Amino acid sequence: MKKNSLSDLGLLLVRLLAGGMMLTHGLPKFDRLFGEGPVKFADPFGLGPEISLGMVLFGEVGCSLLVMLGFKTRWATLPLLFTMLMAAFYAHGNDPFSEKELSLLFFTSFLSILISGGGRFSLDHIRYFKAS
Secondary structure: OOHHHHHHHHHHHHHHHHHHHHHHHHOOHHHHHHOOOOOOOOOOOOOOHHHHHHHHHHHHHHHHHHHHHOOOHHHHHHHHHHHHHHHHHHHOOOOOHHHHHHHHHHHHHHHHHHHHOOOOOOHHHHHHHHHO
């Protein structure tokens, strides 16, 4: 296997694993949105807990799926990066580093994907070469 192929395989693994773990982190939040009683969720911008939770679900579920597929990959990382910064420094702002660590690890993974793009094993790559 060529060096570029190994790099693309590594990027695919990072996309699938980071996106998949974020997806499993986000899916349980649907219960908060559609469960009984009022929504209880951080509201850093004063938009209401329902809208804040909806935006987090868009990032953690919708954008994670896009990252895993490698579709609009760089764009899909932006809400994830923002969400992870908010989780680390707003939701866990007063907590010890050990509570921020997971959010920052996700942030680092998605920042790497933003810089690298989807790679050869992505829908972005297939679309690009199909259009040419």
